[in-house]
Amino acid sequence: MKPTVKKGLLIGRTRYKESSLIIRTLMEDGSLVSLLFKGALRRKSGIAGRIRPFALLEFVYYHRPGKNIYTASDAEVLEDFSDAVSDYTSQQRVAKFFKKAVSLLKPEQSVPEIFDIVLALLREWKEISSLSENLLWSGFLLKIMTFAGFSPTIFRCAICGGKINPEEKSAFSPSAGGLICSSCRKPNDAIQFSKKMVKTAQFLLSNSFTKYFKIMPAEDEFKKLNIALQKFWEYHIGEVKS
Ligand SMILES: [Zn+2]
Structure with a gap:
């Protein structure tokens, strides 16, 4: 089966079983997708460290119709904005914008512009936070x-x-x-x-x-x-x- 490769932003992550991670992402097509990374928390894996907030990520996963959570095999950091969002106040402020945007999307809906707006906010945060x-x-x-x-x-x-x-x-x-x-x-x-x-x-x-x-x-x-x-x-x- 051919994997799907998509850019996305991390919305939330939770531990699943002993060493796996389930994450929620806002993908570049403006859809909300949940991914399962099996064994991501094992020390040798290294994937968990790359699944970070305030960064543009690229995910490799296996899309299967009818499923709510897809199995993912890899994540890369394409752009890291954590320098601009390093202080707690900025993180809280940006998270509030994220939450608001995500709350607009229904599970089956894709609005690419929502992703673009949230990404622009992150990219420009250093400048616009004032x-x-x-x-x-x-x-x-x-x-x-x-x-x-x-x-x-x-x-x-x-x-x-x-x-x-x-x-x-x-x-x-x-x-x-x-x-x-x-x-x-x-x-x-x-x-x-x-x-x-x-x-x-x-x-x-x-x-x-x-x-x-x-x-x-x-x-x-x-x-x-x-x-x-x-x-x-x-x-x-x-x-x-x-
Ligand atoms: Zn009128």
């Missing part, structure tokens, strides 16, 4: 929700479909599905969005994390934006089960 947490979370949520199919509409009015004018104040309604133009009636859950918040949301979705430094700091508005997007998440996706 950004406002509210700004980074807002951009991250907008990106992952858009690609997973829960797109909050931020360029067009969620009610009439008309173009949102970033020079006007708008409102954002989780139940309506996004921004609402100044001519439409606001639902009860509408949150006021300043011009700056509208422009910021549009910029965050259209640009890579490293470009976020171009946005003029406005922490109060970044915070409001993040809260609005969290509310959108709660309305459409629900609480993260942990």
Whole structure:
């Protein structure tokens, strides 16, 4: 049987029996895959040391339809980001982003962009970790929700479909599905969005994390934006089960 070779990121690992490992990965095609490494914890194996978090890994495994866990034979480290994520705070912060992205994926679903976004966050972490947490979370949520199919509409009015004018104040309604133009009636859950918040949301979705430094700091508005997007998440996706 021909093995499957795929790049992926480690999400979690647990010991299985005496010397084996079962790991959960987010693969490059944006799917969640569980792999069994038999004997990985035996001293001479060396594989366990290569199955590490905060690194782009390449897995060799045997894909068998109908199985939940595939038997794997090897893992290599392609890119190691542990230098950038060496302190505990960074590790906790990155893990929170990972968890949120992974919670969007259903078992049979593949969303390659989710993998790309998480990998970009890791690759750029050294640079972007100094950004406002509210700004980074807002951009991250907008990106992952858009690609997973829960797109909050931020360029067009969620009610009439008309173009949102970033020079006007708008409102954002989780139940309506996004921004609402100044001519439409606001639902009860509408949150006021300043011009700056509208422009910021549009910029965050259209640009890579490293470009976020171009946005003029406005922490109060970044915070409001993040809260609005969290509310959108709660309305459409629900609480993260942990
Ligand atoms: Zn409208």
